[in-house]
Amino acid sequence: MGSLFEELEAREAAARARVEELEAELAEISGKLDTAREGLERLRIARETVVEVLAEMTPEGSAVSVKSRETSAAQGVAPAYAGVERRVVGVLTVPNWQPGMGVDVLPSVYRDIVEVVADAPGPVRAKQIVPRIELPAETGKIEGTRSKLKRLVERG
Template sequence: MGSLFEELEAREVAAQTRVEELEAELAELSGKLELARESLERLRIARETVAEVLAEMTPENSAVGVDAEWPAGGELAASAYAGAERRVIGVLAVPNWQPEMGAEVLPQVYRDILEVVADAPGPVRAKQIVPRIGLPAETGKIEGTRSKLKRLVERGWLDEGTPGMFTPARRRTAKSPNSR
């Protein structure tokens, strides 16, 4: 059996090693905590900024560009901005097409896409549109444009007769209730 001092020294070395390991873990966790706090702060600032912008917006100068008379999803468009200081869920940037609605209600990139499709001699693909709206012909840009095209189809602004081929929408005229 070793001496008492050797045993104490061995335990001290083991304790010192454990302290260093815990300090290293603490430093790592402190770094992770700081990153999480920074992320939380950025999200808080973003939420507050969006709430401020939406609170200041009026239907006349909104990005959606619709007036308070036009119904969007069963409610007045102005209600999307009401109480913006409270919890904001979202704003419909691409409204469903309605008769007598012009492209000016759409964000600029969607108007550019509609213009390219309208000017094309026939159906066009997303990869043909991307360079015409000033984006590099990269996969990510093509896929982003494709999703915008699909959204325009869903909302009645464009048609997609063949998958991936987009054309201006053939407007469906609403039948009066008395006509058969």
């Protein structure tokens, strides 16, 4: 009978160890849950603050606000956004080309790029344009110039 009691004690010790492991995991997960709840609360406060700021920035009754409300209602956006009017922050830097339009409508960087391309005897690469518009020949500047070239081509 001694071996049965020894087996029960061994199993009890293993169960006790497992309980202690699970309690440690629970404490760790509880800490993560608290951190996640704090992050959620910060985001909620930030959203409410943005709603208040946007409401103060735009005059009431504008066509944009009516359109935003209709779009929000159609998309099922949360009621917290119902009265908020949106202001367009971004702009179209390279307008679509129309007959009679010159390079003077472009931002200065784009005008410089167009000037370099126009003065070139043949095709040019973004890598060749960057030093001519007085930018450092770094990968980031070359890629930025390449995207500007693509934007100019897309817009005609």
